[in-house]
Amino acid sequence: MAKVILTPTQTPTLFLEAENITPDVFAGKNAAEIAALHGFVGKTTVTLGDYFTVEGAGGQTAADTTVVINGDVSRVKYIGMKMSAGELIVNGNADMYVGGWMTGGRLTVNGDIEAFAGLGMTGGELIVNGNAGNYLGAAYRGDWRGMQGGEIRVSGNAGSDVGTFMRGGTIVVGGNIDVHVGTHMEGGTIIVKGDAKSRVGGQMVKGTIYVYGDIDVMMPGFQYRNDADLEVDGDNGRFALYEGDMGERHPKRKGEVIYGQLYMKY
C-alpha cells in the first residue's frame, strides 16, 4: 500500500478547508502534485503544500492509498470528506466534518474531533480514539437521510445530536453522550457505553439504541416491554427493553407495528 505522510507546518490563521485530503484525491499523485492541491482559507485559495510537508505518494487507486497526518489539524475542516476507500490516519486533533459523507475505507483519528463528523455517511469506518463533537453521524440540515451505513466508533465522549435521522449503520460511543441521541432515528444502531443525559430516542421511528449507563430523563413516549440477556458489541449483560417513541408514527410489518427499541443495561 502506498503511503502519503502529511506533517503540518503552520496553524491556519482562520481555518483551512481541506476536502482534498482523502485517499481518493491523493491516489495517482506524487508528493509534489499533492502539495499543489488546493485548500481554502476564507475566500483565498491556498495549496496543501502551504500548510503541510508531503512525503510519499498515492497508490494507483484510493483503495491502495494510505494517508497519514502527523500533527495537530484542529483548525482544518473536511478531512476525509467523501472518501470511498483506502485509509486515512490522523495523529492529532481535527476540526469539523471529519469523514463527512464518506462511503468507504477507514478513517482513524488519534485525537479529538469537532462537530459534524460522519455526516450523511453511507459506508466505511470512522474510528475516533478521543472525543467527538455534536452531530456525529447525523444528517445534513434538512435531509431525512442521516447516517445510512458503515460504522463510527468513538472511544471517549460525544456531543449532542448524535445519529439524528439515522437510517442505518452503527455508532458506538465508549464514554458519555450529550442530549438528543437518535432523534428521528429510522434504522441502525447506537451504542452508548457511558451515561446519557436526556432526550434519548425522541421522535424515534425505528432502530435500536443501547445505553449502558444512566439516562437522566427518559422520554415519556417509551414503554417498558421486558428484560433480555444480550451480547452487545462484545459485552454481555442484562438489559431492559423499552419501545417508543409512542408519540411518533410507526410502520407496520406483517400487521405488526414496529417501534424504536431502547435497551438500558442493568
Added chain:
Amino acid sequence: MTDYLIKNGFVYDPILGINGDKVDVAIKDGKMADAGDVTNPTIIDATGMTVMAAGVDVHAHVAGPKVNTGRNFRPEDKLFNGTAGSGIKRMEGGFSVPTVFRTAYLYARMGFGFSMEAAMPPLYARHTHEEIRDTPIIDQGALPVFGNNWFVLEYLKENEIENTAAYIAWLLNQTKGYGIKCVNPGGTESWGWGLNCETVDDVVPYFDVTPRQIVSGLIEANEYLGLPHCMHVHGNGLGEPGNYEITLDTLKIAEGFKPQNDFGRDVVLHNTHLQFHCYGGESYSSKFFESKSKEVVDYINSVDNISYDLGVVTLDETTTMTADGPFEHHLSHMNNLKWANTDVELETGSGVVPFIYNPKTFIAGAQWAVGLECGLFIKDPMRAYITTDAPNAGPLCRYPRVYKWLMSAKARDDMLDNTLKYGDRIRERCYIGELDREISLYELAMMTRAGPAKTLGLGHMFGSLKPGLEGDVAVYPYNPETDTDDPEKIEYAFGNAAYLIKGGKLIVKEGEIVDMGNKRTFWVNATVNDNPMVERDISEKFRRYYTVTQNNYAVEGHHYVPNPYVIEVDATK
C-alpha cells in the same frame, strides 16, 4: 440597437408554416423582421443548427412564497450543487428549486424568453414580484389564484358574473397579475377546516357553492372581461387514482363557452399538468392503477376550446408545491417527509412537500408514462404544451429530457426496458407501449412556443418568427439531418442553446450567457364599469377580515415592478 441575421439554420415556425427549411431569420430594432430589411446586421452562423422562436412556458412555479419555502426548507436540495458566479453571472444553487439566478440562466440556456408563474397568492403578490424582479433575462407574468377566494365564492354562489369580473379586474390591478388561476376550486377553502372538495359537485362548507359553479363562473367572467389568457385550472382530485372522471367533469364545464378576446386566443379553459388528472383505477398498486390519458385527451381532441399542459414526471427527487393545500397534506402522509402549509386569509392556501419519483416503483413509472401519453395522443399540438409543472412533476432543468422522450420512441423503450423496474407492468396498465408517435421538431415548436403563446394571448408577441413580433430567437446545436441517430443529442441540444436573442439583445452567445437582457413583468389592466357594490364589498372585507389595510394591499412602486409591460383590456362595453 444591433440587428441580427441568423443564417443557414434549419428553421421551425408553425405559425409561418416553415418546417425545417433553411431560411434566414432577421431581427431589427428588437423585433423580428424580413431578412431583406436589415442593413449591416451581425451575422450568426446557424449552419447545422435548429432555429425557433424563443420558448414560452405556460406554467411553472419559479417565483413567490411557496417556491421560496421550497428553497429555504430544503438545504439538502442545494448540497454540493452550488456554482460560483462568473463574469456578469451571480452565484447559483439548487436542483429542484433553483435560486432566481439559476432559474433565469436555465431558461436562457434552454432558449426560453417567457415564463408564466403559475400561482400567485394575492396577499403575497409583493413577494412574487420581488422574485420576478430579481430573475433576470426572461419576461414573466404571474397568475393570481381565484378558485377559493371569498369574494369569488360569494359572488358565484349567486352567479353574479359581472361582480366577479369587476373583482377580478380590481385584483389583477392590485396584484399586477396576468390572469385567472383556479386551483382545486372550493377544495382549498374547505381545507381551512381540514376538509376538501373531491368532486365538482361537493359543496364548499359555509360558502354553499360547488367547484362546478366556480369553474363555470370563472370561465364566464374571464370571457366577460376578454382577458388575454383563458381560465387556467388545476381541477379537483389531483393525483387521486380514478380522478379522470372528475377531470372529464371539469373539462365538460367549458362546453358552450366561446372565447371572447382581442388576442387571438381560441380556448376558454386551460387544464394544467393534465398528467396528474388522468388516473384510472382505485389505488396506486399495479393491480388497480391504470392510465386514462387516452380517454381524457380523446375528449379534448373532440372539442376546440380547451388547451392543456402535460406535467411530465421526470423520475427525480423534487419538491412539490401547490395551492392545493389538502393535496400536499395527503402527500405528506404518503411519504412521511416534511410538510409546509400556508393558508392565506380570504384567498387561498398552499403546501410544499419534497417527493422522490422513484423509477424502482410501479407508480412513478406509470406517472411518467401517463405524462408522455398526454403529449402523444394530441391531435392538434397547438393545444398541448410541454411542462413538468416545474418543480412538481420534475425540475425545470429536465425540459430537454422530456423532449427527448416525446421525440424518440427509442428513448422511451430504453426507459421501459432498462431504467424502470416495472416496465412491463407499465406497458400493460398504461398506453405507452402502444404509442410509436415521435413528436417532430415542427410539433415541438407548437408545444413549446407557438401554442403556449397563443393560449396566453401573447401570439402577437411571442411564439413565432413573424416580422413584427418580439425579437426572441433560440438557436440549438441540433442538426435535424444528422443528429437523429442518438436521442441524447436532443436532450443536450435543447439544454444548451448556442444562441438566444431576447427582445433583440444577444443573451446567449456560443453557449455562454453574455447579457442579462431587459427583463419585463407582464400584467393585465382590465378596465370595467364602476361597480360601487363590489367596491363596498372590498372595503368591508378589508375592514373586518383582512389583517392588512386596503391601502397597504396594492403592489405599487418602482421596486416591485420596475419594468412593467401592461396589457390593457377594455371591458366597459
Added chain:
Amino acid sequence: MAKIVTDVVCPFCGTLCDDLEVALSDDGEEILEVYNACAIGAAKFLHSQAKDRLTRPRMKQEDGSWKEVTYDEAADYTANLLVDAKKPLMYGWSSTNCTAQSTGSEIGEEVGACMDNTATVCHGSTLIAVQDVGVPSATLGEIANRADRVVFWGCNPAHAHPRHMSRYSIYPRGFFTGKGSKSRKMIVVDPRNTDTAKMADVHVQLEQGRDYELLSAIRVAIRGEKLPDVVAGIPKEQIYEIADTLKSGRFTAIFFGMGVTHSLGKNHNIDIAIMVTRDLNDYTKAAIVAMRGHYNVTGSGQVWGWEFGFPFCLDLTRGFARYNPGDSSSNDLLIRDEVDAVFVLGSDPGAHFPVGSVKKIAKLPSVCIDPHITPTSAVSKLHVPVAFVGVEVGGCAYRMDNVPIETRKVVEPPEGMLTDDEFLQLVLTRVRELKGAA
C-alpha cells in the same frame, strides 16, 4: 391643523402593524403624535426625532475619541475592510428593508462574506426545525378568522408583541369567530407567570427546559397512548386534557417564542411543536407560527432564500453559497476566531450576542451601520448613522407570517443623511472598483 398620515407600518416588531396614524407638524417635518401603535412602536417613531441624533459617519481614533467623516470616506473604509478580509462577517439585516438586504447580498457575494441575520440568536432554531419537518402554518388573518384554540408556548406577546393579541390572535371578531375572545380558548405554556399567562384560560406551568418532553407527551396523548404519571412537572391527567382541548377545536393556532427557541434542545423543541401541529391536522385544523422579533428579520430570510437558497448562516466565501448553523453561524464564527472583519447593519449584536462574541468584535476591524448609538456602534471602528427605515424611507418588510408589506416614509431624514441602501450602493460601487483594480 396637524397633517395625518394613515396606514403607516410600524418598523419595530414582527407583528408589523400597518394601521398606524402619524400626526405631523404643519410643515410635515416633525412627528407630533403616533396613534394606534403600542408604546414600544410609538417610541420608535418619536426616537427618530431626537435632537441630538447622530447625522454623520464617524471613525474611532486611536485615543478612543470619534472623528466625523464623510459618507464617501465611510464607504471607502467599509469597502476596503470587506475586500481585504479573508473571511468577513456581514451580520444583522433584520431592521432594514428588503432593498437594502438585496444590495447587501450583492456586496456579500462580491467580497466572499459570511452573512447572517438576527435569526441566529432568535428563531434560527425555528428555521432549522422547519428544514427538518416542515411547518403547517397560516397567515395571521386566517387565525383571526378561524382559530378557536390559541396556544402561546414560551412567548409573552403582552410584552414582546403588544398588539398581537388584539389584532390577530385573541380579541378580533373574525369571519368565523364573531364572539372575539369568547370564541377562543387561550392556553399559555410557560414556566414563568407572565402577563400573558395571567390572561390565559389555562396556564401550563412546566419545569424550565422540559418543553421537548412535554410536547412529546402531548403527542403521546394525542395518539391515546400511555403516559408516565408526571412529565415536565405536569400531571398526566392535565396532559391528556390539553391534548383533548387541542383536538376538539375547529382550528388550533400555536404561537411560540424565545422561551423554546433558545432553551435546551433549541431546534428540537420547535421540531416537536411542529409535529404536534402536524398530528393535530389528522383530527382538526391546526397551524403554528413563530413570533419573529425584529420587524424584517423574516424578509432577510426571504431575500436570501431566493438569491442563495438559505434563510441565514450563509457562507459565500467559496463563491457559491453554503449553509450549516453550528459552522457558518455568526457566534460560532466569532468564538472560533474564524472571521477577520465584522460588518453590522440593522441589528445590535453588542447587546444580543454572548460577551465572548462581543469581545471578538471589539478586536476586529469593524463597521456598524445603525441610526442609533448602540453597544455595537460603541465597539466598532466606524459608525455610519443612516435614515430610519419605515419612518424616513419606505421599502418592503415581511411580517412574522411572511406577508410582505410596504413600509411608508413619513418624514424626511435629517439633511444630508443617507438611507442604508444608499450607503450600501456607495460601498458596492467602491468594492467593484477595488476588485477591478486588484
